[in-house]
Amino acid sequence: MCRRIFRLIGVQLAVLWMAQLSMVQAQEHPKLILTKAGVERIRAELGTVPLFDASLERMQADVDAEIAMGIDTPIPRDYSGGYTHERHKRNFLMLQKAGVLYQILQDEKYARYVRDMLFQYEAMYKDLPIHPKERSYARGKLFWQCLNDSNWLVYVSQAYDCIYEWLSAGERQQLETNLFRPFADFISIENPQFFNRIHNHSTWGNAAVGMIGLVMGDEELVERALYGIKDDGLKAAERDDDGGLIRMEGQKAGFLANLDEPFSPDGYYTEGPYYQRYASYPFLLMAVGLQNIRPEMQIFAHKDSVLLKSVYALINLSDADGEFFPLNDAQKGMSYYSRELVSAVNIAYHYGEKDPELLSIAKKQGRVLLTDSGLSVALGLREDKSLPFEKSSVNLTDGAEGKEGGIAVLRRDDLELVFKYTAQGLSHGHYDKLSYMLYDRGQDILQDYGMARFVNIEQKGGGNYLKENTSWAKQSIAHNTLIQNETSHFDGRYETGSKHHSELYFYDTSNKEIQVVSAKERNAYPGTELHRTIALIAEEGYDHPIVLDILKVEAEGDNQYDLPFHFMGQLMEANFQYETPAALEAFGTKNGYQHLYLEGYGTPSGINTQLSWYRSGRFYTLITTSEAEDELLFTRLGADDPEFNLRRDAAFMVRRKGHPSTVFASIIEPHGSYSPVSEIAVKAESKIKALKILYSDREYLVVGVEDQTGNRSVFLMVLDDADKTKEHKLIINNTEYAWTGPYYYLKSKQ
Amino acid sequence: MCRRIFRLIGVQLAVLWMAQLSMVQAQEHPKLILTKAGVERIRAELGTVPLFDASLERMQADVDAEIAMGIDTPIPRDYSGGYTHERHKRNFLMLQKAGVLYQILQDEKYARYVRDMLFQYEAMYKDLPIHPKERSYARGKLFWQCLNDSNWLVYVSQAYDCIYEWLSAGERQQLETNLFRPFADFISIENPQFFNRIHNHSTWGNAAVGMIGLVMGDEELVERALYGIKDDGLKAAERDDDGGLIRMEGQKAGFLANLDEPFSPDGYYTEGPYYQRYASYPFLLMAVGLQNIRPEMQIFAHKDSVLLKSVYALINLSDADGEFFPLNDAQKGMSYYSRELVSAVNIAYHYGEKDPELLSIAKKQGRVLLTDSGLSVALGLREDKSLPFEKSSVNLTDGAEGKEGGIAVLRRDDLELVFKYTAQGLSHGHYDKLSYMLYDRGQDILQDYGMARFVNIEQKGGGNYLKENTSWAKQSIAHNTLIQNETSHFDGRYETGSKHHSELYFYDTSNKEIQVVSAKERNAYPGTELHRTIALIAEEGYDHPIVLDILKVEAEGDNQYDLPFHFMGQLMEANFQYETPAALEAFGTKNGYQHLYLEGYGTPSGINTQLSWYRSGRFYTLITTSEAEDELLFTRLGADDPEFNLRRDAAFMVRRKGHPSTVFASIIEPHGSYSPVSEIAVKAESKIKALKILYSDREYLVVGVEDQTGNRSVFLMVLDDADKTKEHKLIINNTEYAWTGPYYYLKSKQ
Missing domain, CATH: 2.70.98.70 (Beta-galactosidase; Chain A, domain 5)
Incomplete structure (x- = not known):
């Protein structure tokens, strides 16, 4: 008890102090994807919104099972599919979920789980060499490519935001100094060939750096995320390991450039729906973070609401079973039942015009985000507002x-x-x-x-x-x-x-x-x-x-x-x-x-x-x-x-x-x-x-x-x-x- | 009206007269698959048994559409898949359905449809040559093989039974003399190599001859069906067009032999489930006819209830989706959703021990026979008696x-x-x-x-x-x-x-x-x-x-x-x-x-x-x-x-x-x-x-x-x-x- 009060006081002091430095820091945490007000609304509705409650129950079962198994943060070794890769991947998914559970259920065991795992990463990260597998043009540390390291940070930023106030100022400083800041620098400044492209890889990198920047109140990281690295020293002819050009002459970089360039005004993403689905998660989550913390940017209105249009484009590029047409590189069978599309549909509903046709997709998906937007969708479904999503030409x-x-x-x-x-x-x-x-x-x-x-x-x-x-x-x-x-x-x-x-x-x-x-x-x-x-x-x-x-x-x-x-x-x-x-x-x-x-x-x-x-x-x-x-x-x-x-x-x-x-x-x-x-x-x-x-x-x-x-x-x-x-x-x-x-x-x- | 009364009197006179010749004829028609008492029960329950009513509605829609299109009995010409084959096949399916509809709805348009089509066949049959396609070891007349002609008669016997009393004695005599009797003789006496085997082909032949014999009260046909042709003059080494031996030395023939020989005491049919499914229709329909008209034979108790056991064997030889394991010759995908299995499950339920596990299969099938047994099943489902069919080893x-x-x-x-x-x-x-x-x-x-x-x-x-x-x-x-x-x-x-x-x-x-x-x-x-x-x-x-x-x-x-x-x-x-x-x-x-x-x-x-x-x-x-x-x-x-x-x-x-x-x-x-x-x-x-x-x-x-x-x-x-x-x-x-x-x-x- 005492400890908790102390921590809260500490947080408030920190907040007061930081507020003088930047508006970003003025809000209480959570503020990135979940918000203080949103959590209150969610808690008020608990037990009355079937789809939300079911999603919460499933998430809790998942995380409880993981907590029971204990924490493992193995020394990185494998390509995707191998143990260390899949373990670190599962870790970041679990951290994000545990953070959400802590906020919604206010059960400290979830906060402890997040803290303990973060400190294991903190202890490991500073001495961690580049990943031993050599195939990537931008090797990561936890994973064989910076792309997956960025995935990690996109999810973990959310977890950190959820327990931010529960941690002591000292704990936060330790994590930020030894883990998050070096992590963000590694995937950006130390890997400009990854960070400064127009590519779904860079979108992940940009969102990762931006989201942790928003949570930490680190203006420099947020600016880097939005506009890219100024002098990256990249040559125009470099290529990645899939044979793709790193960048064209004179190309912009950063989150906004990745929003402006590959998306057409109709919301079509030039790589095709399979990769649009993949990139939609960092695009939309970073956008929600910006909307919550920098509402003045009006990110969802950016480029004539291209982010919202992109969700409709994605759905329209799926077949009768919801599977995406395999344009360009695409694994057949990927569909709007994927976790990324749950996010996309929820966010497009909540931050868009509460389109009842999106509810029918959410209903098929059978689960919602445990966030403000997920609650919106679940409430819409509880009130039976759903209309069929009519796909036409x-x-x-x-x-x-x-x-x-x-x-x-x-x-x-x-x-x-x-x-x-x-x-x-x-x-x-x-x-x-x-x-x-x-x-x-x-x-x-x-x-x-x-x-x-x-x-x-x-x-x-x-x-x-x-x-x-x-x-x-x-x-x-x-x-x-x-x-x-x-x-x-x-x-x-x-x-x-x-x-x-x-x-x-x-x-x-x-x-x-x-x-x-x-x-x-x-x-x-x-x-x-x-x-x-x-x-x-x-x-x-x-x-x-x-x-x-x-x-x-x-x-x-x-x-x-x-x-x-x-x-x-x-x-x-x-x-x-x-x-x-x-x-x-x-x-x-x-x-x-x-x-x-x-x-x-x-x-x-x-x-x-x-x-x-x-x-x-x-x-x-x-x-x-x-x-x-x-x-x-x-x-x-x-x-x-x-x-x-x-x-x-x-x-x-x-x-x-x-x-x-x-x-x-x-x-x-x-x-x-x-x-x-x-x-x-x-x-x-x-x-x-x-x-x-x-x-x-x-x-x-x-x-x-x-x-x-x-x-x-x-x-x-x-x-x-x-x-x-x-x-x-x-x-x-x-x-x-x-x-x-x-x-x-x-x-x-x- | 007058005509109808006259017809009824005629029927009753005929019945009285025939009763002296044979017990077979003593019952009123319908008596083969539908029974007079069964039709009364069905009519009493109409509108109160959801699955039965739905099945009736679907059948009526099917038949009404066919009636609207008019009757076509083309000169036989094609193999299966070709127009004349598919038309005659559709005809016999429709005749059977129309007969049932006449009995249940008592709407004479269905009786007229059956009569009119039967008389078109009657007019055509006597001069009809052997089917022009030469591939079969036993060519039919309406179809390229006697097998399909037998299919026709199995279905049409039921239709004839349904309108028997509605027809005049003269009409009946004309149909029996010019169509049914020669038809039955053709597929038996004139094709012993088809009729006198132990084979699913012969089962169809036996049932066809037996069922029309039961309806007509023709003892000779019934005996021929049950016990085969006495002196068939077949040589032991003959083969069919699939390369199968016609018969072994000293083998019995007829319906009972086809029941005794290929079925094991466990109800496994030696050709495998695909053909068992095919043969199950004539086996079970003929059995229902015998049960109704010759109850003293106790056909369902025959060989320790092998017919009922066979239905369980069939279901047990299907996979998790109800598809039969493709043992021996078998088209993959055939399943217990086939029309033959609707019959089999309904009949096994009604004439067996009203096993609630069979109801769960009927529920998946989503339709029932419009007969006494179909009504039983639909009533069982209405009363929610169904239990899951547990398939074990x-x-x-x-x-x-x-x-x-x-x-x-x-x-x-x-x-x-x-x-x-x-x-x-x-x-x-x-x-x-x-x-x-x-x-x-x-x-x-x-x-x-x-x-x-x-x-x-x-x-x-x-x-x-x-x-x-x-x-x-x-x-x-x-x-x-x-x-x-x-x-x-x-x-x-x-x-x-x-x-x-x-x-x-x-x-x-x-x-x-x-x-x-x-x-x-x-x-x-x-x-x-x-x-x-x-x-x-x-x-x-x-x-x-x-x-x-x-x-x-x-x-x-x-x-x-x-x-x-x-x-x-x-x-x-x-x-x-x-x-x-x-x-x-x-x-x-x-x-x-x-x-x-x-x-x-x-x-x-x-x-x-x-x-x-x-x-x-x-x-x-x-x-x-x-x-x-x-x-x-x-x-x-x-x-x-x-x-x-x-x-x-x-x-x-x-x-x-x-x-x-x-x-x-x-x-x-x-x-x-x-x-x-x-x-x-x-x-x-x-x-x-x-x-x-x-x-x-x-x-x-x-x-x-x-x-x-x-x-x-x-x-x-x-x-x-x-x-x-x-x-x-x-x-x-x-x-x-x-x-x-x-x-x-x-x-x-x-």
Whole structure:
């Protein structure tokens, strides 16, 4: 008792003293994520808010179990997945939780646990050498990379804030002098190549330094976090261990630069949703800290509320099951059920406009943060305010100014088509301009491979990027896009790719029966223009919407073009003859081709090539326009894969040689149903009879579709004038078509 | 009105007249599946029994939609999956439903629909030639095989029974004379090779003839159905189009023989659960008809209630998700959610002991039959009587007398291990003596391939068996069992296989911590004895139970042994060096080996070979005892597969040459967890340090396991004396072990 009173007096004295130095220190702790007032509100509602109480109970069970096991802060040794890595990771997660529990339950055992563990770290840190594992471009001390050290500090800042007032001034000084300040300096000043980038790594570093600075009331650290290190001595050409450039010439650094640069005005994060999810935690937690301690910054309003928009962008870039579309480097299966998205949704709800649609996501997540924002969400759910989050079609710009291409998601019924015409996406970008993936009820029908990495599984390359990520997953051939002369876009060069982006031609989803996106790429292959137009058409007489995919290539000379379709499922039928080789050999030697076996090859049987497959209860047919000399290829992944790192996925590929200009028109038609329980196959055959290119010149491109019952439809497009008000006229086979704007779709019944 | 009264009088007169001829006709219609009294009970409860009402509503919606579309009885033309096949199939399903609706709702539109369609069939049938498709050994008329014609009659008998009294005597006579009687004769007398077998085909034929006979009061048909055709003129060596023998010398025929022969006293159906499910419908429906019309037969008590036991056997042969273990020919995914199992569960509940555990299955199924038994189930659920169906370990004998081997399922926590030591399983049997499959939470971890067939998907070989079913799926190498000299068991010969079965050595699940099954096979390879023992051990210190698999081979000379593990999932790690070839070539030329590519090969690094993989959130490690000259092989399915009919599944194989006697001891250890959402890998490494064969002679076999923390356990077994009371003593490394019975398991902590 006595001790506690003494400590409180000490804290108050300290507060009074510090207040003269800085406004930052004027508030009582906790003040970073939890606030004094917030804790009071939380305590007042305890036992009356089901989701909050359940989350609290689970957290308490977790932490109590850890406390019972005792504290271990082993000498760092392992890569991710190994014991020391996972132990230190678990430690920082537990410290943060224990801090929160101390505040909410006011049970000192949690404060003691935090204090005791912090002092073990304090005792260890000052003599701790650089981590023995050498793979990283910025090795940490507790972990093999500064990134993970920064994770530690982002979480531990919160824990420290929670027991700040419970500690004696002497204890605080000891921790700050021997642990936090040197820790913050190590991940920033001593590692500018890590701290001073535009990259999710730096965001973690910036937030770590900023959050501990805010808690300690250390202005210098907060400024360093917000604006970066002034003179970092970095050279422009340095690279990280994933091959990413450290920084571009003249680039800014720090938390605000990392907010301004990689986020587009629509909230799209240029690395893609997988890394956005990862970076969202430091972005949003640091923002909450700034909002609480420096409300005058109005951080949530910054750049037209880009932080709040980014949460919506993330949710909109997830499939029907909440799994993020695997754009660029991304582990498939990551979803809005992750802990980072619990934070993101809670914070966007509380600091945004209390959007009831966010509550439905929180409800699915089934847990909330034990903070002011988590309480808000739990109260909203208690009051049954939730509305369904309606995902509709969306077009998100890329680039700090929203002028570097973008991502379009066309949605209708069960189908989601993700069309990528972005910038490079920093060091995690893939070389797949104008690629797309197709989802049906949350299943990928035409897949993007994702990344070649088993995150945190130590047996698989230390849980880090595998070499097949570069040799396969990043290459153009790993995506549903066009490959010229077996070479990846930008020749697979990051510096070149980083200078360019695709250009939106138009995006129009005003008519829900036909939603269209069209974009051009002029730099992937010098001298060649790729122009791809995707339409999601809800056509009468079809069970489901169909995808129309028109890819026009204009090149300077004769080339070889490969157009792969990474179909997922069991092959049903092909309408052409093909051979299957007796032995499987690698299909190429580089740019990803070395990882493919050729499983079959044939030539078209007519003007259309058809291929159908089955996946998860539904049939799919690809119909594509063919030329007599086209090669039709079945490939299988798995060559040059000595560690069995790659999945044995199939692809179907159209290869065409020798045209400076050519058009690939294709339809993907989902149809019918089958279940191994009913064993009833319904509409297992495509409804489409023919797909034809009816007209093609420099100005116009027209394709026609005829179904089995004789109905015809025509899609006309203007190739180089997206003016919505421009009138066009075209006569094809004695029929005159007149329309306004860049495209026109006409249905006619037999 | 007048017409209806007249009809009723006519019926009553007819009934009076017929009653003098036979007791069969004495009851009023409906009497086969629905009964007059049952319909009254159903009508009295309408609107008060939720599951029944919902099922009725769904059925009415189905039938109303069909009625609105009009009747089509096309000229037969297609294989399964094709229009005429699927149309006639849908017709019989609709006729049965419409008959039921007429009885329950007493709305004559359903009676008219049945009558009108029946008369279209009547008009068509008499001139209908044999079906044009020639693949079947017993071609039908409406369908390509008599089997499907029999399906039709099983359903249509019920429809006819429902409108029997509503029809005029003249209408009945016309239908019976021109349609039903010739139909019944065609599938029996004119196709004895189909009707007079012991086979699920014949069960359908028998039930079809019997059910229409019961409705028509045709004693001759009923007798023919029950006891088969007396003089069928069949020769013993004939075969069906799947390669199955038509019949054995001196075999009985008919419904009762099909009940007596393929069912063991435990209710295991020798073809396996997939076909048992298929045959269960005619078995149980015919039985209900006999129970209603010939109650004196006490058909449900027949052979110690084998029909009721069979329903329990079926449910026990399903995994955690209700999917049947794919023993013998079986399409993966078939489950107790199928329509046949709705019937089976309803009937077993109603005609059995109203077992509340069956109600929990019915609840999951979410629908009931619209019959007396369906009403019983729905009432039971309305009254909340349901109890969970607890699946525990089970050992089911095979063979009419229960003396031809069997199937054991060892269950503990999330794990299910299915060990097969049955007889051949008639023409759908696979050559996989002493094979097993392992399931964890309903996922196959060591798989059985199932069958190579896409049932009813016309694009894939007419929906019928693909040639890869014989060349791959039936072969021994497609299973987790031992293959000698690259030859399948019984040299893949059906006649040989049909003469033999494995022998149970012992089965003991009395101790839930260690459940053991052991069996021997002496005939798969003449001169070689295989003795396999599987233990499911719930061992302290392990997260999950582990599987201990001891396979002892005693041969007369030197052989090559292949022991494949068809692991499912992503390979994590191997503890030995291996090479991966630049080109993939077929691993063999016959007996299934021609479908495998060799993807990697190596040799053991020590006394144990370890391989770990990941599937659905969990890690698995195989630890197996190795000899220095063993070859360790990675194979991939897909060679010689010109139509892409096979899945590209992996296997790992141990190859050992040149021992007349050898032991393969292995452990499968499930451990840890991983999720792509948390990205946290827990216990990704095996806990096992070493697995050793400590002792091996003709009498005893002893293996020892040591874990990473130094705990040791020992499994001792007696090889040729399963006497539970016999005492044994053995000294190994100066330690004396004394125990009673065929095995002993000893744990010792470090």
